[in-house]
Amino acid sequence: MSKKFSLSNSIFYLKSIFVYDWIRIPGLILTALFVAFDTWFIKVYAIKVILDALMNNYDFRRIIIMISIIVGFKTIKLVYDSAWEYYIKRSDPIIISGFQHVAFKKANEVDINCYDDTDYYNQYIYSVEETSTRPILFLNSLFQLCQTLFSITLAGFFILISDPLILIFVVVPILGDSLVRTRMIKARMERTHAIIPEKRKMDYVVRTSYLRENALDIRITNIHLVLKDLFLDGVENMIELYKKFSNRFTKLYLVSDAFTHINNSLILLYLIYKIVVTQTLTAGDFIAIKEAVALMSSNLGKIIERIQAFQEHNTYIERFRTFCNYRNKLTDGDSGIPQTNLSPYLLQLTNVTFSYNNQSDVLKNINFSIKAGEKIAIVGKNGAGKSTLIKLMMRLYDATKGSIEFKGADIRTFNKQEYLSQFDTVFQDHNSYACSLIENILVESNPTAEEIDKVMDILDNIDFSLFPEDKSKIEIELTKEFSEEGVILSGGQNQKVALARALYRVHSILILDEPSSALDSISEHKWMRLMEKVEMNHTVILISHRLSSVRDSDCIYYMEDGRIIESGPHDELMDLQGYYFQMFKVQADAY
Numbered sequence: 001m002s003k004k005f006s007l008s009n010s011i012f013y014l015k016s017i018f019v020y021d022w023i024r025i026p027g028l029i030l031t032a033l034f035v036a037f038d039t040w041f042i043k044v045y046a047i048k049v050i051l052d053a054l055m056n057n058y059d060f061r062r063i064i065i066m067i068s069i070i071v072g073f074k075t076i077k078l079v080y081d082s083a084w085e086y087y088i089k090r091s092d093p094i095i096i097s098g099f100q101h102v103a104f105k106k107a108n109e110v111d112i113n114c115y116d117d118t119d120y121y122n123q124y125i126y127s128v129e130e131t132s133t134r135p136i137l138f139l140n141s142l143f144q145l146c147q148t149l150f151s152i153t154l155a156g157f158f159i160l161i162s163d164p165l166i167l168i169f170v171v172v173p174i175l176g177d178s179l180v181r182t183r184m185i186k187a188r189m190e191r192t193h194a195i196i197p198e199k200r201k202m203d204y205v206v207r208t209s210y211l212r213e214n215a216l217d218i219r220i221t222n223i224h225l226v227l228k229d230l231f232l233d234g235v236e237n238m239i240e241l242y243k244k245f246s247n248r249f250t251k252l253y254l255v256s257d258a259f260t261h262i263n264n265s266l267i268l269l270y271l272i273y274k275i276v277v278t279q280t281l282t283a284g285d286f287i288a289i290k291e292a293v294a295l296m297s298s299n300l301g302k303i304i305e306r307i308q309a310f311q312e313h314n315t316y317i318e319r320f321r322t323f324c325n326y327r328n329k330l331t332d333g334d335s336g337i338p339q340t341n342l343s344p345y346l347l348q349l350t351n352v353t354f355s356y357n358n359q360s361d362v363l364k365n366i367n368f369s370i371k372a373g374e375k376i377a378i379v380g381k382n383g384a385g386k387s388t389l390i391k392l393m394m395r396l397y398d399a400t401k402g403s404i405e406f407k408g409a410d411i412r413t414f415n416k417q418e419y420l421s422q423f424d425t426v427f428q429d430h431n432s433y434a435c436s437l438i439e440n441i442l443v444e445s446n447p448t449a450e451e452i453d454k455v456m457d458i459l460d461n462i463d464f465s466l467f468p469e470d471k472s473k474i475e476i477e478l479t480k481e482f483s484e485e486g487v488i489l490s491g492g493q494n495q496k497v498a499l500a501r502a503l504y505r506v507h508s509i510l511i512l513d514e515p516s517s518a519l520d521s522i523s524e525h526k527w528m529r530l531m532e533k534v535e536m537n538h539t540v541i542l543i544s545h546r547l548s549s550v551r552d553s554d555c556i557y558y559m560e561d562g563r564i565i566e567s568g569p570h571d572e573l574m575d576l577q578g579y580y581f582q583m584f585k586v587q588a589d590a591y
Contacts, residue, residue, distance in 0.1 A: 009317040010310060013138055020098035021091050028143050031084055034077055036150035040295065044158055046070055048288035055283050092136055099131040102324060111328050112396040127316075127323040134316055141309040148299045148306055155296035162289055163274070166267065191245045198241070201234035267293050330398055333413040337422065342408030345369040346508065346539055347393065352402035354392055362388050364562045366402070368555075372508075375540040377550035379580065380559035386543045387427075389559070390511055393541070394423055424502040424538075427513045432478040432489055432497060440478055441500045458503050464496045510538040514545065547584045556580065 018025055049066045053059040107124060159166050205227045208214050218224050271289060274281040281289070352366040363385045370376050378386045391397050392404060395411050404411050411419055433440055438447050441455050452474060480486040489497065502510060544550055551570045558566040558573070558580045566578050573580040 009314045009321065012321060013135075013313070013317050014142075016099065016102075017095055017135065017139070020095045023087070024091050024095065024139070025142075027084060027087065028139060029146050031080075032143050032146035033150050034080060036147050036154060038073070038077060039151060040154040040158070040292075041073065042070065043291045043295065044155065044288045047291065048284035051284035051287055052282055095135045095139075096132055099135050100128075103128045103131050103320075106324055106326070109328070110326055111330050112391070124323055127320045130316055130320075134313070134320075138313050138317075141306065141313060144302075145306045145310070148302050151299045152296055152303075155292040155299070158292045159289060159296065162285060162292075166270065166289065166293065187245060187248050191241060194241050195238055198234040198237045201230055202238075205231040205234075330395065330416065331412070332416050334415065335409070335413040337414060337418055338407045338409055340407075341372065343405065344371065345405075346372040346374075346407060348405045348408075349393070350403050350405075352392065352399045352404060354388065354397065354400050358400075361400070362562050363392070363399075366564060368557055368564065368567065370539060370541070370555075372539055374554045375542065375552070377542045377544065377553040377556045378559060379544065379547065379550060379556060379583070380565075384559040385562040386559055387513060390513060390541065390543065393509075394425070394511070395419060422508040423511055424505050424507045424509070425511045425513070426495075426498045426502045432494055434477070434479045434482055434486070436475045436477055437487075437497070438474045440497055441504055443501065455500065455504060458500045459496070462496050462499055462503075464493065464500065508539060509541060511541045511543075513543045547580075547587055558583075 014025060046066055046069075050063055053062040053066070107128065110124075156167065208227060209218065209224075218227075268290070271281065271286055275283075275286055348369040349366050352363060353361055354363040355361045366389065368376070378389065380386055388397075392399055395404070395414075395416060398412065406414070406419065406422070438452060438455060439445055441458075442451060447455075455474065477486040479488060502512075542550060542553065550556055554569065555567060556570060556573055557564050558578075560579065566573055566576065566580050568576070574584065
């Protein structure tokens with residue numbers, strides 16, 4: 001990464017922080033100046049004045065004035081520090097939430113295929129996870145850098161006006177020490193890079209051990225022994241890595257200490273020479289210069305570390321900017337949904353072919369049409385491309401070749417969100433969110449009494465028996481993320497929540513991807529009867545492995561290897577005695 005781009009990253013982050021809180025950066029710089037001046041003033045200037053006053057016939061007037069100045073300054077600084085500490089406690093959440101909002105908003109906007117791109121997905125995870133800590137770490141590093149620079153400036157200026165020659169004794173050894181520190185930083189980075197794979201092993205084992213979905217396996221199998229061995233392997237490898245690098249660090253620390261001691265000894269001898277031989281320094285000058293040299297030397301030694309911290313920040317910021325600057329490949333159209341159907345078909349796919357990342361085709365030359373109010377079913381083996389086909393219909397991906405039309409217009413011309421709002425969906429993998437049951441169904445807050453009654457009717461129709469009579473329980477919180485009183489739903493209950501969410505809204509097309517896979521036989525029977533009523537108001541696209549649920553479809557499409565092999569109503573496909581017939585016969589024989 002070039003220095004220019006590194007600086008660009010830091011400026012980008014500073015501008016973002018300034019937008020969220022314009023006081024924070026100037027306040028931070030002022031605070032760093034206060035801290036640096038406080039150290040310099042007390043340890044260097046004030047001690048010189050007091051010592052010189054004592055050596056000059058005990059000039060108590062100067063001593064009292066200086067002590068008064070110190071007390072006044074400390075009082076002002078104490079009040080300022082208290083006010084600033086109070087302010088940053090309010091400022092931190094504002095800045096963090098600003099970056100988190102940007103990350104979450106971008107995550108909600110990016111193409112769904114970004115989740116298939118490992119590099120981009122890693123940047124996304126890294127960006128989102130770090131938004132809760134990185135801004136404050138960056139500000140802390142900025143504060144430390146400013147404080148270091150102010151301390152060097154104040155101490156250096158004092159030495160310059162006292163004896164410019166001493167600056168040579170300070171700067172030259174520090175340059176040598178900086179080379180050593182650079183090697184130490186490089187060695188530390190190499191060690192960190194080598195440790196990361198081992199730490200990931202250990203973190204994986206720790207994370208796996210407490211996840212709810214793993215609890216049963218850990219108790220009824222010997223997988224805990226495998227995990228234990230993996231954890232111990234990570235520990236042993238980390239110990240070996242620390243041993244490997246320990247010799248290098250020891251040598252570098254010895255060289256660094258040698259530079260420091262030689263530097264301090266040379267300066268001390270020079271100051272003694274100035275006092276004893278030339279008699280051009282007072283006792284106050286001696287102590288003040290010695291403290292100023294120590295202050296300047298220690299801070300010059302920290303400069304490399306401060307810069308290194310910003311290099312680490314820049315690595316993150318560059319990834320964050322790459323994540324935020326991503327431009328969607330799925331362009332958003334500017335047309336609205338036609339009020340009238342310009343075609344005999346509601347949805348029509350023509351010669352549709354699709355591949356992920358320009359690799360082998362997952363879907364090949366797909367053609368089918370569906371009229372408003374029809375129910376079609378898509379069946380086939382796992383991996384045939386059924387779910388991918390659904391995602392193309394919803395324009396979560398764009399077809400590689402061919403076209404998809406809704407009401408006679410190319411779906412790429414529509415506003416994406418407006419087009420997506422035409423679909424209600426129930427996928428086989430449904431998530432419950434850490435909010436109330438009613439909010440999980442409505443996907444909005446503050447439901448009205450009418451909305452609650454409608455949801456209760458739907459839940460009753462699909463036999464959701466979490467609360468038989470008490471309507472207030474519809475406000476019960478799902479998951480135990482925030483409350484021990486939260487409810488963890490079973491797989492079937494989760495699927496019923498997904499069904500209720502879809503049935504609550506009445507949109508053009510209802511997509512059901514294995515909607516009853518987690519339901520028991522009785523609930524599935526009730527669900528199928530309910531669907532007979534729902535289908536009168538919806539166009540339905542059903543994906544199911546349970547062929548008993550697709551028999552009454554207007555048309556059934558059998559897919560295999562990304563192609564539609566057979567299509568037609570149930571009776572025609574059974575008479576054909578092809579792929580669909582064989583799958584249906586296997587299921588029927590099992591019963």
